[in-house]
Amino acid sequence: MKHERHILLVGATSGMGKSMAEELFKNQKCRVSILGRKIPSGHINRPNNIHYYPVDLSDISSIRNIFPLLFKDQGEVDGCVFFQRYRDGREPWKGEIDVSLTATKEIIENIKPFFNKKSGGSIVMVGSMADQLVVTDCSIGYHLAKAGLRQMARYYAVMLAPLKIRVNCVTPGMVLKKEAEKFYFKNKKLLKAFSAFTPLGKMVSPFEVVDAISFFLSPKSSFITGQNLVVDGGLSLVFQGSLAKKWAEGGF
Numbered sequence: 444m445k446h447e448r449h450i451l452l453v454g455a456t457s458g459m460g461k462s463m464a465e466e467l468f469k470n471q472k473c474r475v476s477i478l479g480r481k482i483p484s485g486h487i488n489r490p491n492n493i494h495y496y497p498v499d500l501s502d503i504s505s506i507r508n509i510f511p512l513l514f515k516d517q518g519e520v521d522g523c524v525f526f527q528r529y530r531d532g533r534e535p536w537k538g539e540i541d542v543s544l545t546a547t548k549e550i551i552e553n554i555k556p557f558f559n560k561k562s563g564g565s566i567v568m569v570g571s572m573a574d575q576l577v578v579t580d581c582s583i584g585y586h587l588a589k590a591g592l593r594q595m596a597r598y599y600a601v602m603l604a605p606l607k608i609r610v611n612c613v614t615p616g617m618v619l620k621k622e623a624e625k626f627y628f629k630n631k632k633l634l635k636a637f638s639a640f641t642p643l644g645k646m647v648s649p650f651e652v653v654d655a656i657s658f659f660l661s662p663k664s665s666f667i668t669g670q671n672l673v674v675d676g677g678l679s680l681v682f683q684g685s686l687a688k689k690w691a692e693g694g695f
Contacts, residue, residue, distance in 0.1 A: 448473035449517050450660065453550060454500065454527025454542075455479060476517050478509065478550075479527075500527055500546040501538060510553045519559050522660045523550070524567045529588075539584035544591050551599060555606060563607025567659045568596050569652070570614040570671065572679065593671060600669030609668040613655045616675020619646040640686055642677030 455477050475493045482495040496513055499505040529535070529542040551566065558564040573581055574589040593612055600610040617637050619627060627634040627646075638645045655674050658664055673679055 448521040449519060450475050451513075451520055451523040451554065452477045453479075453523065453525045453546070455524070473521075474517055476513055501529075501531075501541040503545065503549055506546060506549045507553065514557050518557075520554050520557050520564060521559055521562070522565045522567070523554060524569065524656055524660070525550075525592075526569050529585075535582040536584040539582065539588040540591075543588035544595065547592065547595060551603075555603060555608065558606060558608050563609070565660050565664070566596075566599065566603075566608060566610040567656050568592050568610070568612045569656070570612045572614060572616065572673075572675070574614070576679075596671070597669045604668065609659070609664065611659045611664070611668060612671040613652060613659065614671055614673045614675075615652045616641070616647050616673070616678050618652065619648055621649070636690070640678060640681065640689065641675070642681065645676065647674055647676060 450473055452475060473492065477493065477495050478498045478500070479495070480497065480499055482497055494517065496509050498509050525547055527542055527546065529538040531538050547568065570592055571585075571589040572578070573586045574593045577586065596610050596612045599608075603610060634646070652674050655672050659667070659672070
């Protein structure tokens with residue numbers, strides 16, 4: 444028997460997207476289709492409502508070829524969440540644009556006819572503070588892609604509104620990802636600094652970002668579109684000079 448809702452996750456086979464995907468749909472009655480380059484080795488033991496489709500998000504033909512099979516298998520779409528990030532590193536400019544922008548556009552154009560005709564649906568793009576701030580250890584291509592993704596969400600929020608499809612962004616702050624826990628626990632001074640600088644007193648957990656995504660996927664956000672929800676515990680609200688002063692005074 445099929446589950447009630449069908450949610451498509453893009454790029455959720457590794458990193459934060461993977462942990463979010465598992466938590467997001469662990470106890471919900473829905474079917475989940477996950478698009479990514481690599482299928483996790485233990486996918487056979489995953490819940491039977493989660494299905495993986497291998498796709499090279501840097502290749503338009505690969506994206507287009509997967510959808511006839513996906514829709515034949517899973518039917519209409521009720522929601523779509525974009526987690527993907529370019530991780531190859533060999534072509535940071537082209538790669539970021541291809542994976543973050545071109546793939547997102549191509550997927551939206553392919554799935555929009557397959558959203559539920561009566562209720563429409565929801566698209567959520569997981570962004571980055573690099574859409575407005577400079578992250579010094581990330582490439583210029585990454586910054587451009589994230590800024591473009593934010594404007595793409597606004598564009599599609601307007602263009603897809605007649606189809607009752609809502610489009611929003613969720614922008615996480617400093618996330619304490621599961622795979623990074625050992626690093627931060629070994630660098631307790633850095634972990635303490637992040638926690639002290641954040642008004643709510645800690646780094647963001649993946650599950651707190653999941654809650655924001657779940658809100659946009661749910662009927663509770665039925666009249667919200669084109670918006671960006673920042674999940675950072677208030678860190679982006681603090682003036683940089685105040686943070687520098689706190690650091691200099693050892694207030695961490």
